Amino acid sequence: MPFVKSERLRKLPPYLFAEIDKRKKAAIAAGRDVINLGVGDPDRPTPRPIIESLQKNVENPAFHQYALDQGAPELRRAIAAFCRERYGLELDPDSEILPLIGSKEGIAHLPLAVLNPGDISLVPDPCYPVYRSSSMFAGADVYAMTLEPSLGFHPDLDAIPADVYARARLMFLNYPNNPTGSAADLAFFRRVNELAEAHDLVIAQDAAYNEMYFDEPPPSLLQVPGAKDHAIEFHSLSKTFNMTGWRVGFAIGGASLIAALGQVKANVDSGIFTAIQFAGKTALDHYRELAPPIRALYRERRDAFVGAMRKLGWEVPSPSATFYVWIPCPKGYTSTELCTRLLEEASVVTTPGVGFGRTADGYIRAALTVETPRLLEAVERIGKLTL
Ligand SMILES: Cc1ncc(COP(=O)(O)O)c(C=O)c1O
Known part of the structure; x- marks a missing residue:
């Protein structure tokens, strides 16, 4: 056969x-x-200091073994410092930060941590295709939230029917947005957070392009008070530092969401090569x-x-x-x-x-x-x- x-x-x-x-x-x-x-x-x-960091760290035999599941503490602390300076966030490096093998990896695994078969995943249309496929892999039904040109390519959150909200457990968002190039401000994120509270939703905000801006620096969803209860945000070093091939990104969010994603990952991967994590730390340390x-x-x-x-x-x-x-x-x-x-x-x-x-x-x-x-x-x- x-x-x-x-x-x-x-x-x-x-x-x-x-x-x-x-x-x-x-x-x-x-x-x-x-x-x-x-x-x-x-x-x-990729900028020279990052390459040189990898060249140096690749020589360290301690880095040739399996990486720690939750990522190198040095990288997690660098992420916390970056998020403090860039967004004013106070994040616990031990429980609210998770390094990823590129943000795509975390986005692809999150639905397995959040969704049960038959739940609804709210996914923007158009969008980076991984939100849709990863939701389907988890057995969820996908509800397409049209990004309305007249609303600056935001979804009309009030147009989503009550019975859809009732079955929805996860909402993907992506600002700054691929493919439309549109952005979102804190007022929009506040509204999203209210909806998450009202409908018991997890919000997954894909911030892969947060550092590639030409006007106001885009905010983090976690700047909204209380957002940590519902939100997980994906960040990437790929575009910010010309590092797409290196595979390093991170998730930030409430400890229980981060732990759930970490649990999925512990069953499917064995972390990022530690020398690359240190190169990621160098990138973030030199972000400015x-x-x-x-x-x-x-x-x-x-x-x-x-x-x-x-x-x-x-x-x-x-x-x-x-x-x-x-x-x-x-x-x-x-x-x-x-x-x-x-x-x-x-x-x-x-x-x-x-x-x-x-x-x-x-x-x-x-x-x-x-x-x-x-x-x-x-x-x-x-x-x-x-x-
Ligand atoms: C919207 C969006 N999110 C996430 C990613 C994945 O980025 P990476 O896995 O390299 O961090 C991409 C890549 O093109 C993207 O466009």
Whole structure:
């Protein structure tokens, strides 16, 4: 009998980025000069002090053994100091902080700690696809909360039916937002916290892009008084420090939520290579010097790209955070049709909005992860198309 995948895998939509990668590889294999604005992966290298920290620590034989489940105390203390300085939070490094093998790992495991089969998981639409798939893996029903353009790509929390709230146990949020580039303020988080209290919800706020901002520094959900009772927030070093390949992030939140996520992890992984945890500590210790130049680079790229697209007549909003530009499709195009034309006729890779959610078929996403001259070349090529 041929092998048949589990039902849980068969239920999943195809993983969006794998599909795009396939198409991009085919174009490259055909010898075309492809400009890839498809994947949110920083193109610049990790800053020197972080690399040097790893080089030094990799020599330490004590780090060659299994890492501690709850992460190195040195990293947890560095995270606590960072959160104190950046957000004014007082977190106990022993119970309210959990290092992760990248924030994706924690996001993917959280539903196993929170949801029972048949519970509802409230998931933004569009969104980073892992919220949906991890909720499904836990046997939950997914309720899509449309991110409304008219509400600054926030969900209309009052439009969620009472019977949905009654069955919901978990709400994912992601601000600054991938893919829309929108942000949230403390007033929004206060409202979310009230709902969490009223409906006994766990709020999982994905703050992977919190340090990639161009206006006001985005807040932490945990700045809302009482939020620790319901909230867990995911942070990532990946984009802040050009460290996507290193796999280091962290969760902060109330001790019982952090312990529950830690319990899942203790059963599936054995922590982050300790030398990488120390490199993560170096990154956070030097946040003040290392993060601003990276932010400045993306600001320059954003202004160049958005400015050039607007000159062509496209109505492109300028994101206040993240390195994503969320572009409304010209009339008559679905996101897949537009992305296909950009790839086939301009060799520019973008991501169709529909891959992030059913409500986003009128948008494509461009990631500012190539140098400014290439961004401008992409715009020039797009300008030559008649759309
Ligand atoms: C919204 C969002 N959350 C989380 C992640 C995962 O980041 P990492 O696992 O590298 O920390 C990504 C990566 O692209 C993302 O876009």
